[in-house]
Amino acid sequence: MSRLALPYRSPVTSCVRPEPWQLVLDGAVTDLPESLDFWDYRMDIELSRTVHVDLSTARAGAGLSDGSVLSLAAIWTASGSNLRGPVQRVPLSGDGVRTVNLGAVLPGARLGGVLSLETVLVLSRTAGPAAPFAPRRAGSLLWEDTATLRLQGDAPLFPMTVIDFTHTSFRDDAAWHLQLGSDLNGAAMGSMLLIVNEKAEEVSTAFAHAAKPGPVDRVVLSMVYSDCARIMMEHALSKEEFLDGADFAEDSLGATLVNLFHRLFTGRTIQDLRQLRQTSPSLFATELQAATRILKEA
Structure with missing residues (x-):
C-alpha cells in the first residue's frame, strides 16, 4: 500500500479518531452505504460525521507550538460532474480532545458518478517557535481519510x-x-x-x-x-x-x-x-x- 511522504513532520494517525460518515434519508440516520441504487439528480445528499481530534498530540507530533491553530475540513468530489466543494471547515485551537460535528446537504444537481468524501486535518496558522522540519505553511496536510458513495439508479443520470x-x-x-x-x-x-x-x-x-x-x-x-x-x-x-x-x-x-x-x-x-x-x-x-x-x- 502506497503512503504519501510529506516534506515535513506529521503526527501519528491516532491523534484523529473519526466516526463513520452518516447518511440521512427522510430523517433516518444510517452508516454510509457503498451505493445508492435509487438515486437521481433531484435527490440531495445529506451527510454528517463526528470526528475527535487530540490537538495536543497532533501539534506535538508535527513539531508545532501550543498556540498553532489547526482546522478540520471535509471536501466532496463527484466524478460524474467533475465538480467539488466544501462540506464544512472548523478551526481548532486550545488543548485536549475536541469533538467536531461535520455535516452538509449536497445538491443532487451537482453530483453524479462516485461521490468522494475527503476529511483532512490541516495547519491554519502557526504561533511561536516550531521544531525543525515542522510544517509552516497554512494548508499543510497533517491527516486525511477518504470515503466513497456510488450514486446510481434507474432514473436518467443527468441534470x-x-x-x-x-x-x-x-x-x-x-x-x-x-x-x-x-x-x-x-x-x-x-x-x-x-x-x-x-x-x-x-x-x-x-x-x-x-x-x-x-x-x-x-x-x-x-x-x-x-x-x-x-x-x-x-x-x-x-x-x-x-x-x-x-x-x-x-x-x-x-x-x-x-x-x-x-x-x-x-x-x-x-x-x-x-x-x-x-x-x-x-x-x-x-x-x-x-x-x-x-x-x-x-
Whole structure:
C-alpha cells in the first residue's frame, strides 16, 4: 500500500479518531452505504460525521507550538460532474480532545458518478517557535481519510429541471424533453438536460418520489428512462464520429453515450445497431424497448 511522504513532520494517525460518515434519508440516520441504487439528480445528499481530534498530540507530533491553530475540513468530489466543494471547515485551537460535528446537504444537481468524501486535518496558522522540519505553511496536510458513495439508479443520470412548458418553445401538453449537445467531446454535465413539464404532475411527482417510488412512480420513471435511452442512442448513431473503438475523453458526452451503448447492447457493435436503425427502424425501436427493460421494474 502506497503512503504519501510529506516534506515535513506529521503526527501519528491516532491523534484523529473519526466516526463513520452518516447518511440521512427522510430523517433516518444510517452508516454510509457503498451505493445508492435509487438515486437521481433531484435527490440531495445529506451527510454528517463526528470526528475527535487530540490537538495536543497532533501539534506535538508535527513539531508545532501550543498556540498553532489547526482546522478540520471535509471536501466532496463527484466524478460524474467533475465538480467539488466544501462540506464544512472548523478551526481548532486550545488543548485536549475536541469533538467536531461535520455535516452538509449536497445538491443532487451537482453530483453524479462516485461521490468522494475527503476529511483532512490541516495547519491554519502557526504561533511561536516550531521544531525543525515542522510544517509552516497554512494548508499543510497533517491527516486525511477518504470515503466513497456510488450514486446510481434507474432514473436518467443527468441534470434535470422542472418548468412550465407554456413559456417555452415546447408543446405545453408534452411531459418532458431531453436536450443533448452536438459535440460528443464536450463535457457530459454541460451537454445533457432533462426538462420536465411541471404541468405533467405524474412525471414531476415520480421524480420527487424517486428515493422511494410508489407503483405509479415506478411506471413513470421506467417510461422516462426508456424514452431518454432511445433519444440518446438515436442521437449517438446520427453522429459519424460515434464508431466502434472511438476514443472519447472521460466524462464527455461521447464517453457517456458509449457507456450507455455497451450497457444496453452487450456483445453488439455500434455498426450493427446503426445498420439495424437504417434498415428497420421499428425493429430498432423494439430492441431498445427490450434493452431498457421498460416496465419490468414497475
